[in-house]
Amino acid sequence: MTGQSPIVYPGRMSRWEPQARERLVRAAVELFDEHGYDSTTVVQIAQRAGLTKSTFFRHFPDKREVLFAGxxxxxxxxxxxxxxxxxxxxxxxxxxxxxxxxxxxxxxxxxxxxxxxxxxxxxxxxxxxxxxxxxxxxxxxxxxxxxxxxxxxxxxxxxxxxxxxxxxxxxxxxxxxxxxxxxxxxxxxxxxxxxxxxxxxx
Amino acid sequence: MTGQSPIVYPGRMSRWEPQARERLVRAAVELFDEHGYDSTTVVQIAQRAGLTKSTFFRHFPDKREVLFAGxxxxxxxxxxxxxxxxxxxxxxxxxxxxxxxxxxxxxxxxxxxxxxxxxxxxxxxxxxxxxxxxxxxxxxxxxxxxxxxxxxxxxxxxxxxxxxxxxxxxxxxxxxxxxxxxxxxxxxxxxxxxxxxxxxxx
Missing domain, CATH: 1.10.357.10 (Tetracycline Repressor, domain 2)
Structure with a gap:
């Protein structure tokens, strides 16, 4: 990141984060399954999904809501x-x-x-x-x-x-x-x- | 309290705390109603009920469970x-x-x-x-x-x-x-x- 905001198109998802929600859900479930729910952090979920923590928070308020995304x-x-x-x-x-x-x-x-x-x-x-x-x-x-x-x-x-x-x-x-x-x-x-x-x- | 534990009879309630659960429930609901749920502490609930914080925790794990006591x-x-x-x-x-x-x-x-x-x-x-x-x-x-x-x-x-x-x-x-x-x-x-x-x- 250069300090400039990425161009964000209308709707929940930027064009720079294809399937970000789906990737975050998959990453979260994998990590919860591997290390337990309590031991997993938002940063770890974002990393596993190849996204940033701020991208995570553009999609979900916390790690719990990832599991109820739909x-x-x-x-x-x-x-x-x-x-x-x-x-x-x-x-x-x-x-x-x-x-x-x-x-x-x-x-x-x-x-x-x-x-x-x-x-x-x-x-x-x-x-x-x-x-x-x-x-x-x-x-x-x-x-x-x-x-x-x-x-x-x-x-x-x-x-x-x-x-x-x-x-x-x-x-x-x-x-x-x-x-x-x-x-x-x-x-x-x-x-x-x-x-x-x-x-x-x- | 003198440092000695009170005599506790079998069951959830000591003879020294008659209707402690009921008093805690009533006190909690009153305080939540008056000041809001988030602003009310366990100490305030116990005080309003005329009981100690440790008595509170003998009956409930936290302030939320008071509302689901039954x-x-x-x-x-x-x-x-x-x-x-x-x-x-x-x-x-x-x-x-x-x-x-x-x-x-x-x-x-x-x-x-x-x-x-x-x-x-x-x-x-x-x-x-x-x-x-x-x-x-x-x-x-x-x-x-x-x-x-x-x-x-x-x-x-x-x-x-x-x-x-x-x-x-x-x-x-x-x-x-x-x-x-x-x-x-x-x-x-x-x-x-x-x-x-x-x-x-x-």
């Missing part, structure tokens, strides 16, 4: 899928449309780091809390989208949480190295199983 | 209520039994501090995360208890989350100063509404 995008996709469902779709069919829209965001790269990411989150109570909040964010995004379709409470919240359960079940299967199914197929399967379970509740 | 007891009550439900109870009837068992823990004291407690949690993202984890803990406790009754997944998890939704809805009504209903009645009402909503999902 939350806002996923909430938008879930809500967008529900918004775009046909008018006649039932609440659960609309949720299915939301889940399928979100599935498109799960790249082979995310599949590859999935088991290490899961292990890191499970190893740390602070990360488990953050994960719990992520699930609430998904439920809130879907609940709001379902209400926009005229679905009243508590049906909207209930359908949204069913979507969260389907998503978490399907994701857990998807990242299992023994599983070779596509996420979309798993989401459909889990939602079908939940729909069938509804009739056994009472 | 979580473990509630999980035990939820699971115990489900365990004790009649053999022929449906999954949702067993969940209802769990919720009613837990309702007994909600004292007039908790009702009185409810709105301030809610406001503090809502004001802080760290506390909202912790609250989300609390809900996951309730769901996990109920899911495990339902599985012990032979209820398979995903029905067990689904019934448990229905219980969490009923609980959070009922609690929100209960602490509303405009509401004069008992928590048990509200839990029954919310669960009835959720049961009715199930049939509209698909």
């Amino acid at each position: 939350q806002d995008v996923l909430c938008e996709l879930l809500a967008g899928g529900i918004d775009a469902a046909p008018d006649e779709a039932t609440p659960l069919s609309a949720v299915a449309a939301g889940l399928e829209a979100a599935a498109g965001n799960f790249t082979p790269e995310l599949h590859a780091i999935g088991p290490a990411l899961r292990a890191v989150v499970e190893s740390n109570s602070d990360l488990r809390e953050r994960e719990a909040l992520k699930h609430h964010s998904f439920a809130d995004a879907m609940t709001l989208a379902l209400r926009r379709r005229g679905i009243a409470d508590p049906a909207a919240g209930l359908a949204a949480w069913l979507g969260v359960l389907a998503f978490t079940d399907a994701y857990a299967c998807w990242i299992d190295p023994a599983c070779d199914q596509e996420l979309t197929a798993l989401l459909r399967l889990k939602l079908r199983e939940l729909r069938a379970a509804i009739s056994s509740l009472d | 979580q473990d007891v509630l999980c035990e009550l939820l699971a115990g209520g489900i365990d004790a439900a009649p053999d022929e109870a449906t999954p949702l009837s067993a969940v209802a039994a769990g919720l009613e068992a837990a309702a007994g823990n909600f004292t007039p004291e908790l009702h009185a501090i409810g709105p301030a407690l809610r406001a503090v949690v809502e004001s802080n993202s760290d506390l909202r995360e912790r609250e989300a984890l609390k809900h996951h803990s309730f769901a996990d406790a109920m899911t495990l208890a339902l599985r012990r009754r032979g209820i398979a997944d995903p029905a067990a998890g689904l019934a448990a989350w229905l219980g969490v939704l009923a609980f959070t809805d009922a609690y929100a009504c209960w602490i509303d100063p405009a509401c004069d209903q008992e928590l048990t009645a509200l839990l029954r009402l919310k669960l009835r509404e959720l049961r009715a909503a199930i049939s509209s999902l698909d």
Whole structure:
């Protein structure tokens, strides 16, 4: 750096940092997996990604948020899928449309780091809390989208949480190295199983 | 203190600190409400409760956990209520039994501090995360208890989350100063509404 700021184009990423977010996520998960979450610093993550610390902080507020990088995008996709469902779709069919829209965001790269990411989150109570909040964010995004379709409470919240359960079940299967199914197929399967379970509740 | 340890009887509380936990919770919520969560220290909480800092730390690891003091007891009550439900109870009837068992823990004291407690949690993202984890803990406790009754997944998890939704809805009504209903009645009402909503999902 010469002291001059690099030219930064609109949006989150400069043209000089291609895939910076993705590289930071991969580097963070690798380092957390190798050395533990607590022992890894932002500087180490940036170095592993071949980026600077200030680039890190242009993308994430702290090392924890790297692990939850996709939350806002996923909430938008879930809500967008529900918004775009046909008018006649039932609440659960609309949720299915939301889940399928979100599935498109799960790249082979995310599949590859999935088991290490899961292990890191499970190893740390602070990360488990953050994960719990992520699930609430998904439920809130879907609940709001379902209400926009005229679905009243508590049906909207209930359908949204069913979507969260389907998503978490399907994701857990998807990242299992023994599983070779596509996420979309798993989401459909889990939602079908939940729909069938509804009739056994009472 | 003379340097000698006080006689500590089995269990969480010494005979020299009657209702220490309850006093610390009340003091913490009052101070968080008056001065904000971030500005309040453990020393101030202990002082307001008429106790020492070391007494505080015998009961809670930090000021945050004061706000989630009842979580473990509630999980035990939820699971115990489900365990004790009649053999022929449906999954949702067993969940209802769990919720009613837990309702007994909600004292007039908790009702009185409810709105301030809610406001503090809502004001802080760290506390909202912790609250989300609390809900996951309730769901996990109920899911495990339902599985012990032979209820398979995903029905067990689904019934448990229905219980969490009923609980959070009922609690929100209960602490509303405009509401004069008992928590048990509200839990029954919310669960009835959720049961009715199930049939509209698909």
